[in-house]
Amino acid sequence: MALVRARATSSTLWKRLLFPSVANPSHRNLSSVAKESPHDAFRESMMNQMFSLDINSQIGSCMPLAAMRIGTIIHNIEMNPGQGGKLVRAAGTSAKLLKEPTSRYVLVRMPSGVQKLIDTRCRATIGTVSNPGHGAKKLRKAGQSRWLGRRPVVRGVAMNPVDHPHGGGEGRSKSGGSHGRGSLTPWGKPTKCGYKTGPLKRRK
Numbered sequence: 001m002a003l004v005r006a007r008a009t010s011s012t013l014w015k016r017l018l019f020p021s022v023a024n025p026s027h028r029n030l031s032s033v034a035k036e037s038p039h040d041a042f043r044e045s046m047m048n049q050m051f052s053l054d055i056n057s058q059i060g061s062c063m064p065l066a067a068m069r070i071g072t073i074i075h076n077i078e079m080n081p082g083q084g085g086k087l088v089r090a091a092g093t094s095a096k097l098l099k100e101p102t103s104r105y106v107l108v109r110m111p112s113g114v115q116k117l118i119d120t121r122c123r124a125t126i127g128t129v130s131n132p133g134h135g136a137k138k139l140r141k142a143g144q145s146r147w148l149g150r151r152p153v154v155r156g157v158a159m160n161p162v163d164h165p166h167g168g169g170e171g172r173s174k175s176g177g178s179h180g181r182g183s184l185t186p187w188g189k190p191t192k193c194g195y196k197t198g199p200l201k202r203r204k
Helices: 002-018 038-052 142-147
Strands: 062-064 073-075 085-087 095-097 105-109 115-119 123-126
Touching: 085 123
Parallel strands: none
Antiparallel strands: 062 123, 073 095, 073 123, 095 105, 105 115
């Protein structure tokens, strides 16, 4: 009989240590009649931890700029709400919120240093883009550049006159006459002095 009482006492103490809220009736909710199982207690503790976590500290979370706080590092930013990420998507880049998003627009500092006003309804991803050493990577040979789809670039002065306006002549010269000639595109349009090469706009 004494052995049975000792076992019952030890099991009660063990339950109080593991589940104090279940073992102590004063801390229980009066509306719950049935006892909570260990699985329910573990699930409740995990949910409480998730609710207490700061969402801005979760790297990779995507949310509107209005839900972020000042100083948050972000990337993959939308320009218009619902358009999809357009800004700060290159390897190793990131932007920073400079002001608290209280109004309709929030001030964001881009990787180039430019400060840009973006709609607070636009979404962005918290954190920095991976692979920061992409820009420092050196190509081992010319063929590796071709693997990336980059074709060779040939200077115009190294061509013949039939191929480029800078071609021909004796030595390294792209001039045409005694007064010289400005830089031209392969199709003969000037490349300097602000020459407009696009389509003419309709003037009112």
